Amino acid sequence: MNCDNVLEIKRLNISFMTDKKKINAINNVAFKIKKGEILGLVGESGSGKSITSLSILGLLPSPPAVIEESEILFHDLDLIQASEQQMQKIRGNRISMIFQEPMTSLNPLYTVGNQLLESVQKHQSLSKSEANDICIHTLKSVGLARAEAIMNEYPHQLSGGMRQRVMIAMAMVCQPEILIADEPTTALDVTIQSQILKLMKELNEKTGTSVLFITHDLGVVAEICHRVIVMYGGRIVEEGSVLDVFKNPQHPYTRGLLKSVPDIRNKQDKLYAIPGSVPKPGSIQKGCYFAPRCEFAKDICFENEPEFVQLTEDGHRSRCFLNENVGGATKNDK
Amino acid sequence: MKNEEIVEKEKTPFREFWESFRANRLALVGLGIVFFFIVIAIFAPLLTSYAPDSQNLADRLLPPSASHYFGTDDFGRDLFTRVVYGARLSLWVGFLSVLGSALIGTFLGIVAGYYGKWLDTIISRFFDILLAFPSILLAIAIVAILGPSLQNALIAIAIVNVPTFGRLVRSKVLSVKQEEYILAARAIGMGDTRILTHHILPNSIAPVIVQGTLAIATAIIEAAALGFLGMGAQAPMPEWGKMLADSRQYLTDAPGTLFFPGFAIMFTVLGFNLIGDGLRDALDPKMK
Numbered sequence: 001m002n003c004d005n006v007l008e009i010k011r012l013n014i015s016f017m018t019d020k021k022k023i024n025a026i027n028n029v030a031f032k033i034k035k036g037e038i039l040g041l042v043g044e045s046g047s048g049k050s051i052t053s054l055s056i057l058g059l060l061p062s063p064p065a066v067i068e069e070s071e072i073l074f075h076d077l078d079l080i081q082a083s084e085q086q087m088q089k090i091r092g093n094r095i096s097m098i099f100q101e102p103m104t105s106l107n108p109l110y111t112v113g114n115q116l117l118e119s120v121q122k123h124q125s126l127s128k129s130e131a132n133d134i135c136i137h138t139l140k141s142v143g144l145a146r147a148e149a150i151m152n153e154y155p156h157q158l159s160g161g162m163r164q165r166v167m168i169a170m171a172m173v174c175q176p177e178i179l180i181a182d183e184p185t186t187a188l189d190v191t192i193q194s195q196i197l198k199l200m201k202e203l204n205e206k207t208g209t210s211v212l213f214i215t216h217d218l219g220v221v222a223e224i225c226h227r228v229i230v231m232y233g234g235r236i237v238e239e240g241s242v243l244d245v246f247k248n249p250q251h252p253y254t255r256g257l258l259k260s261v262p263d264i265r266n267k268q269d270k271l272y273a274i275p276g277s278v279p280k281p282g283s284i285q286k287g288c289y290f291a292p293r294c295e296f297a298k299d300i301c302f303e304n305e306p307e308f309v310q311l312t313e314d315g316h317r318s319r320c321f322l323n324e325n326v327g328g329a330t331k332n333d334k
Numbered sequence: 335m336k337n338e339e340i341v342e343k344e345k346t347p348f349r350e351f352w353e354s355f356r357a358n359r360l361a362l363v364g365l366g367i368v369f370f371f372i373v374i375a376i377f378a379p380l381l382t383s384y385a386p387d388s389q390n391l392a393d394r395l396l397p398p399s400a401s402h403y404f405g406t407d408d409f410g411r412d413l414f415t416r417v418v419y420g421a422r423l424s425l426w427v428g429f430l431s432v433l434g435s436a437l438i439g440t441f442l443g444i445v446a447g448y449y450g451k452w453l454d455t456i457i458s459r460f461f462d463i464l465l466a467f468p469s470i471l472l473a474i475a476i477v478a479i480l481g482p483s484l485q486n487a488l489i490a491i492a493i494v495n496v497p498t499f500g501r502l503v504r505s506k507v508l509s510v511k512q513e514e515y516i517l518a519a520r521a522i523g524m525g526d527t528r529i530l531t532h533h534i535l536p537n538s539i540a541p542v543i544v545q546g547t548l549a550i551a552t553a554i555i556e557a558a559a560l561g562f563l564g565m566g567a568q569a570p571m572p573e574w575g576k577m578l579a580d581s582r583q584y585l586t587d588a589p590g591t592l593f594f595p596g597f598a599i600m601f602t603v604l605g606f607n608l609i610g611d612g613l614r615d616a617l618d619p620k621m622k
Contacts, residue, residue, distance in 0.1 A: 091522060093523055097521040099518060105515050118524070119522040119523070
């Protein structure tokens with residue numbers, strides 16, 4: 001059971017230092033990524049998704065970020081304690097990352113080939129022509145048929161979708177064990193979006209690379225993820241298989257999110273939105289973080305923070321007081 | 335299919351820059367002027383049969399004529415020869431001092447911008463102190479310490495211009511290091527040195543090129559000013575500023591001794607300024 005986890009975040013606490021105050025942004029986040037799975041990380045803007053992903057690669061600027069009492073296990077190595085040299089060997093080689101903005105993620109002054117080779121030659125000792133072959137092969141595997149020509153082209157000569165393919169190629173060129181994708185389709189239009197999603201799913205199936213897929217788009221999660229984690233205010237509020245979470249959401253926030261997805265079949269006058277907005281980090285001192293926006297909130301919700309309870313045997317978990325009594329009722333209403 | 339839609343003519347970044355620069359008439363004029371002075375400086379011995387410091391006291395302060403195109407100065411030296419040889423000195427001081435201040439300034443600016451924290455504080459305060467002095471006053475002070483000579487004037491001008499480059503690069507680095515491709519480079523495992531030299535430096539250098547061209551103009555003026563004040567080139571060097579200083583007494587008798595070196599300074603400086611403005615427009619992505 002334990003050996004098929006590629007990455008295990010045992011606990012993660014991140015704060016940001018402002019002038020004098022320390023503001024907590026990530027609170028006791030813990031999850032595992034299994035080998036070969038696509039794990040979705042969902043939440044509104046400001047829920048801590050990107051910070052979590054950056055902290056895995058040790059890319060959070062510190063200061064102002066402070067990581068305390070945290071442990072991220074990649075095989076036997078604690079990535080929090082790892083030295084900069086160790087991290088440089090892991091980044092791009094065993095864990096790699098793609099970003100939201102394909103337009104700005106490539107250095108405008110170098111050709112695509114130049115940037116791909118940079119990554120390959122950093123991590124593998126290969127001759128120039130061998131490295132070149134690998135790059136062209138990787139570009140072809142991400143669906144760029146003109147790979148040889150693209151190697152000599154500058155980023156500004158490519159379209160957004162092609163650039164994101166190049167970014168994926170850059171991330172995949174060393175065949176990493178984990179690919180962290182931070183909203184890779186947000187900046188793309190819908191047709192390109194579905195091509196990129198299809199590509200990522202194919203790569204996942206072909207190479208067995210685990211994917212941590214960060215998004216705020218539940219439709220995307222349903223399309224490609226195996227498991228999903230819902231984050232709110234720097235905490236995990238619900239975790240489970242995509243089927244469980246979508247069919248049988250337990251946390252009111254997850255339910256709100258699912259309700260907010262517009263449905264073309266029933267004509268609504270008004271689109272549903274969860275009232276209020278994400279609380280500013282540090283503004284809520286006690287109780288459940290979601291309570292002020294929750295329609296089911298009771299007195300206890302403002303006093304104590306609920307535990308993260310396991311609901312089913314295959315790991316569907318939720319952080320809500322309702323699950324303990326109301327949970328039974330909601331479980332059946334599908 | 336989607337791969338074919340963007341097969342267009344390939345433009346290298348340099349080519350793109352040149353096309354935009356070429357469209358600017360004034361910049362081309364500037365380039366012409368500077369090119370003209372560079373050619374004069376290189377081929378100085380071929381342009382004149384006199385030596386710049388050969389005196390002929392019988393021919394003092396002659397007006398322009400066929401044998402002395404610009405006339406002669408108070409020692410009977412051929413003014414045309416001296417102005418032509420002076421181009422060597424002024425361009426040399428201009429290029430070399432700016433190269434020096436650009437190298438030092440860029441290095442300090444990158445270190446301050448990239449590493450930040452206490453290094454940034456120290457370097458930035460150092461720049462502030464240098465900038466607190468009027469530049470010509472600081473140059474004079476430095477020359478006063480080192481002793482007056484053209485070489486020391488060059489060093490003084492280089493030092494005075496360091497903070498301009500340093501601040502410029504620092505601010506550019508501060509914005510470039512926030513770019514996503516820097517984070518992406520980090521995410522594929524690049525170390526600090528590699529990111530600095532391959533990603534930050536090339537993306538921060540464009541304003542340095544513009545500032546460098548404009549600074550050459552200022553440096554030439556400052557060298558002439560130091561020469562004029564007796565703090566730069568020493569007699570008998572044919573330095574334009576020094577020539578201006580020597581001409582003061584004979585202003586009414588031989589106005590040529592003032593005009594010709596003066597025009598030479600004016601035109602080189604104008605040339606570099608026009609190029610600088612053209613470069614700024616051509617390299618600024620917002621103007622396209």
